[in-house]
Structure formats: C-alpha cells, structure tokens
Amino acid sequence: MNYTPSMLESMKRIEATREFRMTQDLPLLDPVQKVDLLENYHPDYIEDVFRELKVGPSKGTMTPKEFAELFEAYSVLDPEKFDLSKIDYDVDVLVVGGGGAGAAAALVAKEKGASVLLVTKLRFGDANTIMAQGGIQGADKANDSPSIHYLDVMGGGRYFNDPDLAEALVIDAPEVLAWLEKLGVMFDKEADGTMMSIHGGGTSRQRMHAARDYTGGEIMKTLRDEAQNHGIDAIEFSPVYELLTDGKKVTGAILYNMETYDFLVVRAKTVILATGGAGRLHVAGFPTTNHYGATADGLVLGYRAGAPLVFMDTIQYHPTGAAYPEQLLGQLVTEKVRGLGGQLVNTAGHRFIYELETRDVEAAAIIRECGERKKGVTTPSGYVSVWLDTPIIEAKHGAGTIRKRLPAMFRQYQRFGIDMSQIPLLVYPTQHYQNGGLKITADTETPVKNLYAAGEVAGGIHGRNRLMGNSLLGVVVFGRRAGEAAAERAASIKKPGKLTLGHLKKFHAALKAARVSKKHVAPMLLPEYRRPETIEQKLPVLP
Amino acid sequence: MADEMLTIYVMGKAYEVPRDLTIMKAMEYAGYRFLRGCGCRGAFCGACGTVYRTKDDYRLKVGLACQEVVQDEMYLSEIPFFPGNKSNYNVERLKPNAESVLKNYPEVFRCLACNTCTKACPQDIEVMEYIQAALRGDIEKAADLSFDCLMCGLCAARCPAEIVQYNVALLCRRLYSRHVAPKAKHLAKRFKEVKRRKFDKELADLKGMKKRDLAKLYDARDIEQAD
Ligand SMILES: Cc1cc2nc3c(=O)[nH]c(=O)nc-3n(C[C@H](O)[C@H](O)[C@H](O)COP(=O)(O)OP(=O)(O)OC[C@H]3O[C@@H](n4cnc5c(N)ncnc54)[C@H](O)[C@@H]3O)c2cc1C
Ligand code: SF4
Ligand code: SF4
Ligand code: FES
Numbered sequence: 001m002n003y004t005p006s007m008l009e010s011m012k013r014i015e016a017t018r019e020f021r022m023t024q025d026l027p028l029l030d031p032v033q034k035v036d037l038l039e040n041y042h043p044d045y046i047e048d049v050f051r052e053l054k055v056g057p058s059k060g061t062m063t064p065k066e067f068a069e070l071f072e073a074y075s076v077l078d079p080e081k082f083d084l085s086k087i088d089y090d091v092d093v094l095v096v097g098g099g100g101a102g103a104a105a106a107l108v109a110k111e112k113g114a115s116v117l118l119v120t121k122l123r124f125g126d127a128n129t130i131m132a133q134g135g136i137q138g139a140d141k142a143n144d145s146p147s148i149h150y151l152d153v154m155g156g157g158r159y160f161n162d163p164d165l166a167e168a169l170v171i172d173a174p175e176v177l178a179w180l181e182k183l184g185v186m187f188d189k190e191a192d193g194t195m196m197s198i199h200g201g202g203t204s205r206q207r208m209h210a211a212r213d214y215t216g217g218e219i220m221k222t223l224r225d226e227a228q229n230h231g232i233d234a235i236e237f238s239p240v241y242e243l244l245t246d247g248k249k250v251t252g253a254i255l256y257n258m259e260t261y262d263f264l265v266v267r268a269k270t271v272i273l274a275t276g277g278a279g280r281l282h283v284a285g286f287p288t289t290n291h292y293g294a295t296a297d298g299l300v301l302g303y304r305a306g307a308p309l310v311f312m313d314t315i316q317y318h319p320t321g322a323a324y325p326e327q328l329l330g331q332l333v334t335e336k337v338r339g340l341g342g343q344l345v346n347t348a349g350h351r352f353i354y355e356l357e358t359r360d361v362e363a364a365a366i367i368r369e370c371g372e373r374k375k376g377v378t379t380p381s382g383y384v385s386v387w388l389d390t391p392i393i394e395a396k397h398g399a400g401t402i403r404k405r406l407p408a409m410f411r412q413y414q415r416f417g418i419d420m421s422q423i424p425l426l427v428y429p430t431q432h433y434q435n436g437g438l439k440i441t442a443d444t445e446t447p448v449k450n451l452y453a454a455g456e457v458a459g460g461i462h463g464r465n466r467l468m469g470n471s472l473l474g475v476v477v478f479g480r481r482a483g484e485a486a487a488e489r490a491a492s493i494k495k496p497g498k499l500t501l502g503h504l505k506k507f508h509a510a511l512k513a514a515r516v517s518k519k520h521v522a523p524m525l526l527p528e529y530r531r532p533e534t535i536e537q538k539l540p541v542l543p
Numbered sequence: 544m545a546d547e548m549l550t551i552y553v554m555g556k557a558y559e560v561p562r563d564l565t566i567m568k569a570m571e572y573a574g575y576r577f578l579r580g581c582g583c584r585g586a587f588c589g590a591c592g593t594v595y596r597t598k599d600d601y602r603l604k605v606g607l608a609c610q611e612v613v614q615d616e617m618y619l620s621e622i623p624f625f626p627g628n629k630s631n632y633n634v635e636r637l638k639p640n641a642e643s644v645l646k647n648y649p650e651v652f653r654c655l656a657c658n659t660c661t662k663a664c665p666q667d668i669e670v671m672e673y674i675q676a677a678l679r680g681d682i683e684k685a686a687d688l689s690f691d692c693l694m695c696g697l698c699a700a701r702c703p704a705e706i707v708q709y710n711v712a713l714l715c716r717r718l719y720s721r722h723v724a725p726k727a728k729h730l731a732k733r734f735k736e737v738k739r740r741k742f743d744k745e746l747a748d749l750k751g752m753k754k755r756d757l758a759k760l761y762d763a764r765d766i767e768q769a770d
Contacts, residue, residue, distance in 0.1 A: 031762060126582030126590055140733040143767065147745040154749075155761035163750040171746065174734040181727060184634050184717030186686060193725030204766045212690060217587055218716075221694065225713055229631045237578065258578055291583045327565050327612065331585045341769075407691055411666065412586060415610055526578070529571040 002380055007426075010377050013349035014387050014424055021343055022395060026354040034361055041364035041371070044314050044464075049284045054514045056303050056507070057447075063312040066281040070296055071303050073522035074508060077242055077254070077263075079501035084244070087267050087499075091117040092490035093483070094253055094268035096240045096298065099127030100216065100472065101455025101479035102274035103223035106232050108483030109272075114490050116232055117266065119255055121239035121275075121293045121525065125224045128276050128291050128456065129475060132216025133334040133408055134200065135208035136476075137469035138173035141197065144205040146170040153470060156202040156358050157463020160311065164442040165461040169470065172477040177209065180476065185222045186211050198339045200468035202358040208469045213334055213408045216472055238264065239297060239525055243271065243305045243451070244499045250305060250451040251497030258525070267499060269490035270450045272482045273298040277434045277456040280527040283315050287330025288431040297523035298457040302438045304507045307446040310459040311436030316466055319344075319362035321430025323385035325416045330430045333388060334409060335359075335468045341396045345387040345424070346375035352386075360465045363429040370428065377426060385426040394421050433471060435462055444482040450489060450497075454482035549615040566593055566608040566619060580623035584609045589695030589709075592665075595619035605697045607665045625696035627707035632714070639718040641680030648711050651678050653704035660698035660708055666691045670698045670708050677715050685712065686719035 003011070029037065039045050050062045055072050063071070093109040095102045098120030106118045118124070139149040149170040154161050177195075181187060188196040188210050200208045211218035227234065237258045244252040250271050255264040275298030279290025288294070303309060320337070322328035338344075338355040344362070346352055346369050353365035366386055370376030376384035394401055402421040403410050413420045437459030444452045455475045462470060528535065548559045551569060558573035567581060582590030591608035598616035608621055630647035637643040644651055651674060660670035669688050676684040689712030698708045736742070749757065 031758070122579075122582055123588075123590060126588045131583050131585060131587045138730075140727070140730040142729060145745070146737065146742045147749055148764070150746060150749055151757070151761055151764060154757055155764075159754045159757055167746050167750060171737060171742065174730060174737050177727075178730055178734045181730065182721065184719075184721035186690065186716050186720040186724070187727070189724060189727065191725070193727050194729060195727045199767070199769050204764045206767055206769065214587075214691065217693075221713055222717060225717065226634075228629060229633065231631070289585070291585075291588070292577065292581045326563065327568075327610075328585075339769075408586070411691070415586075416612075526576070528576070529568075530574055530576055531572060534574045 004380055007377055007379070010347045011423065013347070014345050014389055017349035018389065018392055018395065021351060022392065024351065026351055028354050029357060029361065037364045037368065038360055041368045042360055043284050043317060044360070046284070050313060055510045055516065057306050057308040058303070058312070061309070061312065064283040064315065066283050067278070067296060067312060069520050070300050070522040070524060072511060072516050073520035074511060074518055075242055075304070075504055076521050077501065077504065079505040079508065082501055084265055084499045084501070086265060088264040089117055089266040090496070091115045091266065092269050093486045094119065094266050094271045095274060096253065096272060097274035097276060097455070098124035098234060098236070099274060099276050099455060100129035100220055100223060100475040101482070103220070103227050104476050104479030105272045105274055105454055105483035105486070106227055107223065107230065108480045109487040110230055110232055112484055112487035114487035118227070118232055118234040119238050119240060120234065120236055123236050124234045125220050126291060126293065127220065128294060129216045129472070130220040131289070131291060131332070132472050133213040133332065134336040134339070135210035135215050135469045136177070136472040137200070137203070137207050137467070138177040138209060138473060139170060139205065139207055140174050140177060140195065141205065141207065144207055146173065148205055149173065149207065152202060152204050152467065154463070156465055156467040158465060159463065161463035162460035165440070168442045168481065169461055169474055169477055173473055176473065176476045176480070180219060180222070183222050183226055185218050188212060198336070199356055200335055200339055201356045201362065202467045208339065210336065213336060213406045219472065219476070240301060241523065242501065242504060243301050244501065245305055245503045246498040246500060247502045249449040249497060252499050265499065267496055269493040269496065270452060270486035272452040272454060272486050273302055273438065273457050274455045274479060274482070275457050279431045283431055286317060286429065286431040287321060289318055289321060289330060289332040290431070292526065295524040295527060297525065298453065299437060300523045302446060302448070302451065302453060305448050305451060305503045307448045307451060308439050309436060310439045311464060312459070314435045314464045315431060316359055316433035316435050317363040317429040318432035319359055319366055319429050320388055320427040322425070323383045323428040324379040324426040325418070326381050327416060328412065332430070332432070333425060333427055334406070336406065337388060337390060337393070337409065340393045340401070340405060342393050343389040345389050347377045348375060358465055358467065366427070366429055379426060383428060385428040387424040388427045389424045390420040391422055391424065433466055435459065435464060435466055442481070443485040444478050445485060452482045452486050454478035549613065551613050552618040554620045560613060562613065564613055566611050566613055567591060569613045570608070580608065580621040586610050587693065589693035590623060591621060592695040592697045592700070593619055593621045605663050605665065607695065610665065622696070622700060625700055627696060627699050627710060629707070629710050634717050634721050637718060639682040639722040641678060643718060644677045644680070644711065644714065647714060648706070650704060650706050651711060654678060654706060655704055657703060659701045659703065663697045663701045665695065665697060666693060668692060673712060674706060674708055677711050682715050682719045683723055685715035689715065
C-alpha cells in the first residue's frame with residue numbers, strides 16, 4: 001500500500017508503545033466527563049446539522065436536514081389521478097423489506113396462518129442485516145439475566161428508551177437465540193455447546209454471541225432459506241412507493257417495479273414496515289457502513305400516513321469506519337476488534353479513551369483527537385484518522401486469532417494488501433445506525449391502525465444510543481412480534497378495507513400550506529453516486 | 544492527470560476512469576446507476592459478481608465489483624442474477640448425512656473434481672473441498688469450509704456439472720448447526736426460566752424506577768472481567 005512517510009513513522013510509534021499498552025489500564029469516564037465529551041464533539045450536538053420539521057405528525061421536532069428534506073417532500077404520485085381500481089395482490093399481511101426483521105415477520109405471520117407477501121427493494125437479503133458482523137446480544141449465561149441486560153440497554157440509551165420496548169428486547173432474547181439455534185444458525189460454540197460470548201461497548205456481561213464475523217450474514221441466509229422453504233412469496237426490486245389507507249387505517253400499498261416502471265396495487269389487511277435504516281442519506285457528509293438501499297423509505301411512507309417519529313435527532317456514528325485504503329472508506333471495522341482487545345491509538349502512539357465505552361462516546365473521542373487535539377494521522381487522500389491497533393490482539397490472544405475470529409475483516413483488508421494481524425488500521429467515525437424511527441408499541445403497532453414497524457425503522461428501543469448486538473437482536477425480536485401481531489389482527493378483519501390515497505392528498509395540502517418547495521420528492525429508493533456533471537447533462541430522452 | 548486515469552470496457556464500451564477505484568465505483572463514475580448488481584457495497588451480500596478479462600490474457604476472471612480494483616484495459620460485465628436450483632426442505636426432518644445432501648441436490652454426484660469453482664471464488668473458499676465433503680457426508684467439514692460463502696453464484700456460473708454450490712453449502716451449515724453441533728444448555732435453561740416468568744418482577748421493578756435511581760444502579764454496576 002501507499003503509506004506516506006509520516007504514516008510509516010507514526011506506525012513505528014505505535015509499535016514502540018505496544019508493550020506498555022498491553023498492560024495499561026485506562027479508566028472508564030465518569031458520567032460528567034462523558035456528557036462533556038459528547039456535548040462538545042458528537043455530531044448530534046452540532047446545531048447546524050439539524051432543522052425543525054414544519055409539517056406532519058412530528059411537526060416541531062428536530063431532525064438532520066437530510067431527513068427533513070425527505071419527510072417534507074412530495075410524492076410523484078398524484079392522489080387525485082392514481083388508478084386504484086385494479087388490485088394486483090390481495091393478502092392478509094404485507095411485509096415491506098427483505099432484511100432480518102422482514103424475514104422474521106414473514107415467517108411468523110405465515111406460521112400463524114396468514115397469507116403473506118414480502119416485497120423488497122433490492123434482492124431478498126440485500127440489507128443491513130447481512131452486513132452485521134460483530135454479534136447479537138442475549139442474557140443466557142448464569143452470571144447474566146434479562147434485568148442486567150435491561151440496565152445496560154437503558155444506560156446505553158441514556159435512559160430515554162421506551163421501557164416497554166427495552167423490556168421486550170431483553171425478555172425475548174433467550175427465546176430468539178433458541179429459535180435461531182434451532183433453525184440452524186451456526187453460532188460460535190465451545191465443545192460442550194456453550195455459546196462463546198464476549199463484551200461489546202457498554203455491556204456489563206460478556207453476552208455478545210457471534211457466528212464468526214458473519215453473524216448477520218448467517219442469520220439472514222438462514223431466515224431467507226427458511227422463508228423460501230415455506231414458500232413465502234417474495235417480490236424483489238419492487239419497493240413500496242406509497243401506503244394506502246381508508247382515510248385512517250392502513251389498507252395496502254403501491255409497489256413500484258423498478259425494472260418495468262410499473263406501479264402495482266396491493267390490498268392487505270395489515271402492513272409491516274421493515275425497511276431498515278438510512279445510512280445512504282450521508283448525514284453531515286459522513287460516509288456510511290450501510291447497504292445501498294438504506295434510504296429512509298419506511299420512515300417517509302409511515303410519516304405521510306400519519307405515524308409519528310421518535311428520536312430522529314440522534315444518529316449513531318460507528319466510531320471505527322475504515323479511513324484507509326480509500327476503497328474501503330466508511331466501511332465498518334467491527335466493534336469486535338475492540339472486544340478482542342484492539343486499541344485506539346493516536347499518532348503519537350498513545351491511547352486516548354478506554355475502548356469499550358458506548359459508541360457515541362468513542363466516536364466523540366476520535367473526533368476530538370483528530371480535530372481539536374490534532375493528534376490524528378493524515379491519509380494520502382487527506383482524511384484525518386486514528387490508529388486501531390490490531391496486532392495487539394495477536395500479542396494478547398496468540399498468533400492466528402484474527403484469522404480465526406475475524407475472517408471477514410481479515411480478508412477485507414487482505415484484498416488491498418494490508419495484513420491486519422501485522423499492521424494497525426486507520427479509522428474514523430461513519431454513519432451507522434438510525435437510533436430513532438417510527439413510534440411503536442411493544443407489539444410493534446404504530447399509532448396508525450394496522451400499520452406495524454419492526455427493525456431499524458422503528459424507534460424508542462435503544463433510546464438515544466444503541467449498543468452493539470442489540471440491533472440484530474431487536475430485528476428478530478420485533479420482527480417476530482410484528483409477524484404475530486399483524487397476523488392476529490388480520491384474522492380479526494373480516495372485510496377488506498377501502499383503498500385510497502386520502503392521506504397523501506392531505507399531506508400534499510399541508511406541504512403546500514407550509515410553502516414547501518416541490519424540489520424534493522420521496523421516497524428516495526436509491527442514492528445517487530454518479531458525478532454531478534454526468535447527471536446535469538442527462539435529459540429524460542427515454543423516460 | 545492522464546496517468547491517473549485508465550480505460551475500462553463495460554460490456555464492450557470504453558470509459559476513462561480514475562485508477563484505484565473499485566469496479567463498482569468506476570462504473571458509477573462512468574455514469575451507471577445501479578439497480579441490480581449492487582447491494583451491500585462491502586463484500587457481504589454477493590450481489591455484484593463480475594466476469595472480466597484483462598489485456599493479453601485469454602482467461603476469463605471473476606470477482607466482486609465492490610471489491611476488485613479496476614485495471615487498465617479491463618473488459619467487464621456484471622452478472623447480477625444467476626438462476627440456481629434451490630431445493631425446499633424441512634431441516635428438522637433431515638439427518639445430517641450424505642443422503643440428505645443427495646436427496647435435495649442429486650447433481651452433487653456429478654462433481655468432476657475439476658476445481659473450477661475454487662478458482663472462481665472471490666472469498667478464497669475451498670469450494671470443491673466442501674462439495675466433496677458434502678458428498679461424503681462430512682457435514683461438519685462442509686459447514687466449516689463454506690462458512691464465509693456470500694452466495695454470489697460465481698462458482699455455480701462456472702461449474703461444468705451444474706451444481707449450485709452455495710445452496711448445498713447453506714443446507715450443510717443448517718444441518719450441522721441443527722443436528723451435529725452440541726446444544727447450548729445454558730440457553731435452553733434460561734429460556735425455561737423466562738417462560739416461568741422468573742424475571743418478570745425484577746424487570747417490573749426496574750421499569751418503575753425513576754431515571755435518577757436507574758442511573759445510580761447503572762453507574763454502580765459491576766463489569767465482568769474479559770477473559
Ligand atoms: C455493516 C454493519 C454492521 C452491523 N453490525 C451489527 C452487529 O454486529 N450487531 C448488531 O446488532 N447490529 C449490527 N448492525 C445493525 C443491524 O445489522 C441493522 O440495524 C439491522 O440488521 C437492520 O435490520 P432490518 O431488518 O431492520 O433492516 P435491513 O436488514 O436493512 O432490511 C431492510 C430491507 O428493506 C428493504 N427496503 C428498503 N426500502 C424499501 C422499500 N421502500 N420497499 C421495500 N423494501 C425496502 C431494503 O432493501 C432491505 O432489504 C450492523 C449494521 C451494518 C450496516
Ligand atoms: S466446478 Fe463443479 S464439477 Fe468442478 S469441482 Fe467444482 S463443483 Fe465439482
Ligand atoms: S462458494 Fe461460490 S457462491 Fe460462495 S462465495 Fe465462493 S464463489 Fe461465491
Ligand atoms: S455489493 Fe454486496 S458483495 Fe459486492
């Protein structure tokens with residue numbers, strides 16, 4: 001690789017301090033220090049990143065500008081003209097999104113006897129779930145309990161979490177892990193069957209379960225396989241473009257076949273939004289770890305239909321996004337690297353924060369180190385970053401540990417000629433998780449009747465900061481709960497609802513009244529990565 | 544500037560792109576907007592399998608567009624979809640043996656041991672080895688060797704015996720995990736305790752606590768030493 005001379009010098013300083021750092025104890029910050037660090041350096045506290053919503057059910061709340069633009073955007077559909085007379089699909093439960101939450105919901109809804117249709121934007125499984133490496137939490141060891149887990153969740157979320165949702169998360173965890181084990185997810189285990197588990201940032205017990213470092217991948221592939229085995233219909237490349245309501249309750253959705261440009265109408269007794277996150281909005285210009293389809297669609301759809309949002313003023317930046325090589329920019333360096341003993345080190349070779357603080361605190365500390373303290377390392381493309389000492393993992397746990405416990409990570413860097421068991425990595429925070437989302441109850445219903453939301457699209461579970469491993473857990477816990485609740489509700493609905501775009505008409509009127517410009521349309525569906533020059537030249541010749 | 548650019552051919556058409564870009568980013572630079580052929584953008588989903596040739600080389604090479612860096616005079620095309628055979632089964636009812644593999648994927652018998660699949664795999668997996676292990680009924684080995692499979696389909700696209708390796712691999716991992724790997728007894732025990740409502744009272748108490756008291760408990764909690 002093309003390390004600059006100053007990078008190489010800095011790398012030497014890391015090696016020189018490694019032995020000392022092996023036994024160095026860094027204390028956890030006290031609560032006052034934490035708040036101080038966050039308020040001064042975390043992007044959530046930078047006023048300029050946010051603006052107030054002027055229209056819709058969460059009017060008056062703050063959210064990053066990139067989100068606000070979408071929440072207050074017009075639909076390309078004209079609610080007066082759109083023809084809803086032909087119904088293309090008629091089902092009990094419509095599941096929107098083919099990630100972990102969607103797959104779990106579809107399986108359970110089907111098991112409860114509902115007819116289920118799953119629609120998704122990319123392929124079934126192209127989702128944030130398949131990318132999760134580090135692990136999934138669950139209090140299943142003798143020294144642990146759901147109550148201890150609960151305390152970690154609440155403390156991590158700065159006590160803003162909805163207690164009912166946090167309770168559901170921790171109390172369902174053992175069942176969810178047992179379900180996944182039974183379905184044949186290949187968890188890391190000791191010879192006697194004991195689950196291997198380690199710490200994650202902010203955990204007080206070692207309860208992070210993993211399937212090597214393809215945890216989400218293993219879970220996603222298993223759930224998708226199971227859904228296919230059960231014959232669950234899945235339509236790919238056909239995102240939901242708008243929900244349908246009878247004026248109040250949700251009654252279906254409009255799909256957009258992105259390949260033929262057709263719109264299709266689904267009538268459904270209940271709808272589950274499981275559309276995941278929003279990393280591709282690149283809040284405040286941050287790179288992201290998220291998959292290509294993470295564009296906040298579900299939030300937009302729910303919001304227009306009248307569902308309020310919670311905690312949309314907090315975004316999780318993963319402290320360790322790759323800063324070098326450029327090809328990996330923004331991609332995740334899993335927290336498990338720190339869980340296994342990897343250390344954050346500045347250019348001088350010194351640690352500057354205990355590595356297993358919560359993510360917001362870690363990210364703020366790195367931003368401070370690179371910014372105000374000027375102790376960062378500059379990459380050839382000009383990104384300032386800090387070291388993540390990975391060879392120290394091998395020094396602590398023995399040669400070969402990285403290859404065995406972090407094969408995906410190892411390969412990722414190996415592809416670009418970097419052997420992370422020998423040399424440290426360069427990292428900087430990256431947009432990772434949407435802490436907030438649609439407001440739900442413990443059985444995942446939104447305030448809009450017959451509309452459910454599960455997974456990353458829902459908010460309140462993690463308060464203002466999610467701990468690693470609690471999202472994958474939440475995805476399966478609430479996905480299952482959504483499947484069950486939506487199927488039960490559907491069974492109780494005898495007459496299918498009327499299909500209208502009444503809510504959209506109202507929403508458009510509200511936008512107009514608030515003088516919102518028609519510049520933005522939503523949902524976004526896909527991010528735009530072509531060069532601005534290319535796009536400007538393009539005329540809609542073949543629309 | 545000129546030497547920082549190179550020429551690639553996307554499905555036969557030439558484009559000047561900066562060197563050091565991945566195939567995916569180079570295609571976007573050239574003006575493509577992905578619909579298919581782009582998922583995770585980070586080597587997890589297998590959506591971006593790509594075939595390519597390089598200058599003066601007769602061989603057809605394969606890789607992931609989100610990982611592979613462009614080379615000068617690279618001729619490439621993504622294969623975003625590959626129709627592969629997938630058997631429907633009930634993992635519960637299958638036994639972890641060769642019979643289960645062959646019942647669902649009889650074509651595994653046809654493996655010629657040509658090793659083309661292994662050469663194709665962007666994850667450096669010993670694909671032929673895991674197919675051979677599955678054929679022998681060594682489910683554990685097939686599961687272990689195939690663990691990092693992204694289901695990108697590049698092996699299947701090249702296999703003369705028309706085996707869909709990644710689906711065989713997934714079947715083996717599920718069989719191994721369901722029937723061979725020892726059960727987590729502590730997990731079963733905890734699940735039972737939850738069903739007996741052992742933690743309900745504790746949780747209700749915590750839920751009823753004021754933020755200040757909860758914070759006190761949190762700040763004083765003992766942290767398990769990492770081993
Ligand atoms: C790189 C990475 C690593 C992570 N590691 C961990 C970890 O170790 N532990 C942990 O707990 N969490 C981790 N997370 C977080 C966790 O993986 C996600 O929060 C979680 O998987 C989200 O699941 P989901 O089902 O809600 O959404 P997703 O899995 O993202 O699925 C959403 C689906 O909806 C589809 N969709 C989007 N819009 C529409 C639309 N309009 N219509 C139809 N379909 C649509 C998407 O294409 C996608 O298929 C990680 C996340 C990333 C990105
Ligand atoms: S390519 Fe097909 S036939 Fe050749 S070794 Fe692999 S599985 Fe066997
Ligand atoms: S085994 Fe086949 S499907 Fe799996 S990653 Fe390798 S080439 Fe792709
Ligand atoms: S886009 Fe997912 S593997 Fe390349």
